[in-house]
Amino acid sequence: MKKIDLVQKSCAVLIMMTLLGIFACKENKKVDTEDSESVETTEQIKEPFFKLSLAQWSINKMIRKDGVDPYSFAEKAKNWGFTGLEYVSQLYPADLENNEYSEAAMAAFVEKSNAEAKKHGMQNVLIMIDRQGNLAVNDEAERNEAVERHKKWVDAAAAMGCHAIRVNLNGSMVPEEWKASAIDGLTKLSSYAKTKNINVLVENHGGLSSNGEMHAEVMKAVNMDNCGTLPDFGNFCITRNEDWSCKEEYDKYKGVVELMPYAKAVSAKSNDFDENGDAIGIDYSKLLQTVKDAGYTGFIGVEYEGSILDEEAGIKATKDLMLRIAKELN
Template sequence: MKNVKGLKKMLALALVVTLSGAYSCKEAKKENKEEMKEEVAEEVQAQPFFELSLAQWSMHRMIRNDGLDPYAFAQKAKEWGFTGLEYVSQLYNPELSDANYSEEAMAAFVAKSNAEAQKHGMKNLLIMVDGQGHLAATDEAERNETVEKHKKWVDAAAAMGCHAIRVNLYGSNDPEVWKKSSVDGLTKLATYAKGKNINILVENHGGLSSNGALHAEVMEMTNMDNVGTLPDFGNFCIERSENGCAEMYDKYKGVEELMPHAKAVSAKSNDFDAQGNDTGIDYVRMLQLVKDAGYTGYIGVEYEGSELGEEAGIKATRDLLLKASKEVK
């Protein structure tokens, strides 16, 4: 009997130890799961609310002065940590302009750009179109001619899988005349682009387009789903002078006014301080405006400074965007 009682005690003790061990394992697994959840949450929080693209204009001196092939754009952007491409039409001149933007020349541009983007796993986003006339010209015949010239770029953007082209609204300095001409030019071009599933985006790029309130008013007057803005953090000079800017619009007010219509965003940069901040633009404040508008798309780096070389300036702007994004609420 004593042996039986002793055996029962030993079995009971073994059961307690086993259950205790199982409980400890469960607790350990639970703690590990909680730790993993926290790590994932921290990693997600560390990711910016936007994706990074590169505006080709950041490389214009490399292309124009140093002889870099503009078709190296995708390769360079990939090397520097970007995933999206924002092309600049004028950087493919004189190749395109000498051919008068012929069908053959445009097809070659599209084919080579697509091949490079695919080769490096990059996404074509938009084409910034310059030098194709004034879309807000006061003369209707001139506006119509400008619309026709831009149609080739709409076709190219569609063939490249882009979502948009960026246009300029240069024209009258009279706000009422400018608004009327802008709406007419945009409506005509966007009507054509709608059939190609392409957006027509207006950047604040000088003249009255850099007046955020007027620019936003043009968007509301045009009232088309495929017409929007491309707010640039720094292009808010309405009128230039020999010494720089004669009339400057408040950049933060302007970005806030343009963001409700934004389908792309451009992070302009120039010079940096010792902490890596842009000396003229508060990036945390700008990104807060962008996030508050509900924007989660691509933000394009557009370095225009002269103190740093273009590659260094591009990387500094990229790093500033990532750093500033962590301080946004």
């Protein structure tokens, strides 16, 4: 009997060890699966190195041709997955231009814009200023008048919680004349903007402002911490033909490299897309790598200007492209 008991006990121990081994394997497999899922989830939720804003110019056709209320900008941007707003001054003609940008008109614009941004939980980033005079024109009196016209927009940006206004640097096509006038106009406007804690940003937007090297030289000469650049991926045409086709174009990749050291905002211009969802004529991988290498982590504004896709589809295609490229770069 004792021998039989011993055998039975030995069998029981073996069975127990086997069962424990099976449970241990199952448990290990469960942990491995959880770890794998955790890694996958981390990969999926990795954030891009930048924040997404929408340039209001992306819906300029909706506003100018279709009669869409420009104050619906915040709601649309929110619905399309953006967090920041980049306003365009010329898209409010009924309220602003037709009222000669009066103090009351400007106050109403600020109040309405702030209310919509707050309602939809959006951040006001900057205002793009057009039709307020040429800051780099040779005539000093005209240049000073342009500076004065821009001051009310500095005030509006401050009242809206924006960090900057975007200005154009139109003027002479003679390099030395343009640089001297640009330095003077920017220094005067930036000195005023500094008292309001607002940045003055110059976009490459035609003329000599689209020459990256000259543009950077102006920034270096102004040498103010609230005066910087807004590199645009697509606006490097210096001169145009009568049919508006580009006659002289600066190398966009070289230009963005030259402007990024002074950048306080970035504009992701797009027009058309190929079957893979890549922007035609603009290497987003190369440009976003340049932006990332510069250490930039602020807002990048989507600015769709195409004609094949409608504005909403073009905006979404640009945003999707940026997020895809950002994931690859990370």
